[in-house]
Amino acid sequence: MSFTELSSFLQAQPEPHILFDTEYRIIAVNQAFRKYCNPQVSAIGRTCYEVSHNYDMPCDCSGETCPLAKSRRSGKPERVLHMHHTPNGEEYVSIELTPIKNPAGEITCFVEKIEPVKMAKGLTERNSLKGQSASFRHLMNLVEKAASSDINVLLCGESGTGKELVAQAIHRGSKRAARPFIVVDCSGISENHFESELFGQEKGSLSRTASGKKGLVDAADGGTLFLDEVSDLPVSIQPKLLRLLETGAYRRPGSTDPRRADIRIISASSHDLHKRTQTGLFRTDLYYRLNTFPVHVPALRDRLEDIPLLVSTLVEKIAPDRNLSVSDEAMYLLQTYPYPGNVRELRNFLERACLLCEGHEIRSEHLSIPANDDPETTLPLSFEARLKQLLPTFRGNRKTLAKMLGVSERTLYRRLSGLQERQEPKSDRTH
Numbered sequence: 487m488s489f490t491e492l493s494s495f496l497q498a499q500p501e502p503h504i505l506f507d508t509e510y511r512i513i514a515v516n517q518a519f520r521k522y523c524n525p526q527v528s529a530i531g532r533t534c535y536e537v538s539h540n541y542d543m544p545c546d547c548s549g550e551t552c553p554l555a556k557s558r559r560s561g562k563p564e565r566v567l568h569m570h571h572t573p574n575g576e577e578y579v580s581i582e583l584t585p586i587k588n589p590a591g592e593i594t595c596f597v598e599k600i601e602p603v604k605m606a607k608g609l610t611e612r613n614s615l616k617g618q619s620a621s622f623r624h625l626m627n628l629v630e631k632a633a634s635s636d637i638n639v640l641l642c643g644e645s646g647t648g649k650e651l652v653a654q655a656i657h658r659g660s661k662r663a664a665r666p667f668i669v670v671d672c673s674g675i676s677e678n679h680f681e682s683e684l685f686g687q688e689k690g691s692l693s694r695t696a697s698g699k700k701g702l703v704d705a706a707d708g709g710t711l712f713l714d715e716v717s718d719l720p721v722s723i724q725p726k727l728l729r730l731l732e733t734g735a736y737r738r739p740g741s742t743d744p745r746r747a748d749i750r751i752i753s754a755s756s757h758d759l760h761k762r763t764q765t766g767l768f769r770t771d772l773y774y775r776l777n778t779f780p781v782h783v784p785a786l787r788d789r790l791e792d793i794p795l796l797v798s799t800l801v802e803k804i805a806p807d808r809n810l811s812v813s814d815e816a817m818y819l820l821q822t823y824p825y826p827g828n829v830r831e832l833r834n835f836l837e838r839a840c841l842l843c844e845g846h847e848i849r850s851e852h853l854s855i856p857a858n859d860d861p862e863t864t865l866p867l868s869f870e871a872r873l874k875q876l877l878p879t880f881r882g883n884r885k886t887l888a889k890m891l892g893v894s895e896r897t898l899y900r901r902l903s904g905l906q907e908r909q910e911p912k913s914d915r916t917h
């Protein structure tokens with residue numbers, strides 16, 4: 487295909503498209519890309535990583551997956567989820583990269599299609615997931631894949647990690663988005679009531695059901711049923727749920743007529759569900775049905791880099807009119823706590839801090855973070871890891887940073903030079 491043919495193909499596409507060479511240099515863009523990116527500044531001749539990420543090196547050298555590198559290795563089209571800088575701020579986008587080959591089969595250039603991701607686009611929405619760390623991006627990649635299909639998803643992860651938000655994101659990104667998202671709190675419904683809560687009650691079958699009662703399965707018809715803490719699903723209900731999953735059919739208590747529902751199931755558990763199958767508390771066949779697409783939601787202590795973003799989002803949510811900031815020392819405390827209660831616990835700290843803080847800055851005295859002297863919960867963070875964590879957001883001078891890290895300024899200077907020599911992400915925020 488000649489350059490003119492490729493360029494005219496690009497112009498005909500409604501989604502943003504770019505064409506770039508094997509050295510990441512942009513050769514052509516279509517009208518949709520010009521609109522999506524900054525229409526005032528030309529992208530031609532610049533690199534894709536500079537235009538989309540403000541990076542000065544390819545994505546895979548900056549800790550991101552590079553679709554070009556992937557596609558060069560595989561020789562095939564590749565899809566990845568990326569966060570792009572756009573005039574509207576940072577947005578998750580789905581990238582599809584297609585290699586273009588010459589008659590000898592060598593790759594000469596790449597066509598990149600950029601599509602905004604529905605459920606992650608809401609980085610500015612009130613109830614959306616927040617994060618930028620590698621483990622969060624991996625999670626968003628799985629969320630996008632799950633959203634594009636009707637597969638049953640099992641979310642596992644500790645309490646408070648955001649499993650319900652992830653389930654909502656999958657639903658919002660799916661073709662069922664316009665239909666209901668119904669939450670079943672399996673740990674909060676007694677075994678006696680479970681069946682009628684889930685499947686409803688037939689008219690007249692019990693004293694209080696003169697007109698019949700709809701169940702949560704009826705309510706979720708066409709949409710998604712989210713089974714939270716599914717490990718607490720009573721053993722007596724498990725075969726009925728399995729039947730619903732396998733055949734789409736169920737019976738209301740008090741009736742012999744089968745009813746049908748078109749639902750997608752997302753379940754979540756903070757316990758090891760597989761272990762429960764071994765002790766007979768959970769049916770193995772149901773476990774495999776629910777666990778078709780397992781997704782692990784990482785603990786907050788495994789993505790501490792996300793704390794500054796989470797803190798600013800949560801503070802804005804808790805006190806939208808107060809324009810509160812967080813002092814370096816308070817941020818340091820927040821970034822070095824192991825969070826057994828995950829994002830929920832972080833949120834609790836911040837709610838209390840917003841109440842206690844009378845000025846415009848949340849300081850360490852406003853945070854009631856428990857002393858972290860328990861070896862079981864102490865973060866195994868090396869000095870270097872703590873330094874790397876603090877640098878991107880630290881706004882103070884070296885003296886304060888050294889004090890916070892408990893080292894002399896000279897030691898801090900040595901450690902910073904060591905970090906830069908090893909070409910770790912560098913920061914010029916300290917003076």
Ligand SMILES: Nc1ncnc2c1ncn2[C@@H]1O[C@H](COP(=O)(O)OP(=O)(O)OP(=O)(O)O)[C@@H](O)[C@H]1O
Binds near residue numbers: 614754
């Ligand atoms: N990535 C995130 N970005 C923003 N807020 C989050 C995030 N993860 C969790 N939260 C907030 O943390 C709190 C707990 O989230 P959620 O209820 O989804 O967790 P969970 O894993 O389902 O907990 P449980 O297992 O106890 O039901 C909520 O207030 C939620 O808004």
